[in-house]
Amino acid sequence: MSTIHPFSEQLVSWYEKNARDLPWRQTNDPYLIWLSEVILQQTRVAQGLPYFEKFKENFPTVFDLAAAPENVLLRHWQGLGYYSRARNLQKTAKIVVEQFKGFFPKSYQELIKLPGIGPYSAAAISSFAFGEPHAVVDGNVFRILARYFGIEVDIADSKNRKIFEKLANDLLIKSQAAKFNQSIMEFGSLQCSPSPNCDGCPIKIGCFAFLNGKVNSLPVKTNKVKILSRFFNYFVIEKNNKILVKKRANKDIWEGLYEFYLIETESVLSLQEILLNDKKIAFFANFTNELPAPKPHQLSHQKIYSKAFHVQIPDNFEFELGGEYEWKSAIELEELGKPVLIGNLITDNFQLPVFNS
DNA sequence: AATACGGGGAA
DNA sequence: TTCCCAGTATT
Secondary structure (H helix, E strand, C coil): CCCCCHHHHHHHHHHHHHCCCCHHHCCCCHHHHHHHHHHCCCCCHHHHHHHHHHHHHHCCCHHHHHHCCHHHHHHHHCCCCCCHHHHHHHHHHHHHHHHHCCCCCCCHHHHCCCCCCCHHHHHHHHHHHHCCCCCCCCHHHHHHHHHHHCCCCECCCHHHHHHHHHHHHHHCCHHHHHHHHHHHHHHHHHCCCCCCCCCCCCCHHHCHHHHCCCCCCCCECCCCCCCEEEEEEEEEEEECCEEEEEECCCCCCCCCCEEEEEEEECCCCCHHHHHHCCCCCHHHHHHEEEECCCCCEECCCEEEEEEEEEEECCCCCCCCCCCCEEEECHHHHHCCCCCHHHHHHHHHCCCCHHHHC
16 A cells, blocks of 8 residues: 655645635535536635535526526626636536436546546546545645645646646545545645745645745746737617627637627727727717726736727617627616626616616 | 636735 | 636637
């Protein structure tokens, strides 16, 4: 039998004294474990927590989730970001219902085939729900292992992932896979955080980074994300107490979410300049007034500079756009999944007559 | 192997 | 501002 590394023992010991009481730790239900893991992908516990409670309440079983309209799911996901998670959530729910009679597969190899479940989530679900011996490797694990064992390779380079996976699996206490995985992530979150609490650290005496003054330089992570600037001009077109909206298409941000009539430009333009290139609503320039500009909206790979206009078209005027546009009342609009930028735009201009109905 | 994909909290 | 969070899918 493999021996247990002192590091692992100390981690679990620390966890038993310091673990937070989180709702997904109070269940063995693979559905709830899976739901929590997807919600928590690249998402802080504090941000994901209310979403987990809401989804658990609204979709108590995988059958409920599989049966929900995608729009409803996206509306509930609103504000959490990375919306492909919500779409993949339903794809997987349907597969589990239709191919597995509602039972999640138990093995890492089967789980990782499901949409939205990658190496981390497959390890997490298989260990938390089924006790399978697979070590999780998330941002916490990269950080702890790099610091404690002095691994100075670039964690942004995907070819280095297997170094950490091998080490994590060597350290894994196979008879207590779930607890070990919880322990290492909790330790990374509370103790060995990006700016760590080394003073109170119970294992600093064995930590390479602590002993060598490299706590602040490990893990090594190159960051080369380039931010694209985009300029969105939104027109809240109102007629007969309804608003024109459109569902965003594939291959771009906010896929599947709803927004107002959009004219994207290459730079910041005035209303007159924007309308110069638009045949559809230019006629209504006299019925258009500018709303306070939203703050620049920062995404992981894009920065959205936006302007917003309200177009009040008289009821007796003829005006229609193509089939992909839909007229929605304020009530209906509330039920649609929208980007935070759009949600803020609505909230900030709540005085609009249509939103008071 | 690189890049796209949200939003927010902490330093 | 910058970093980065219980990462995954696509190219």
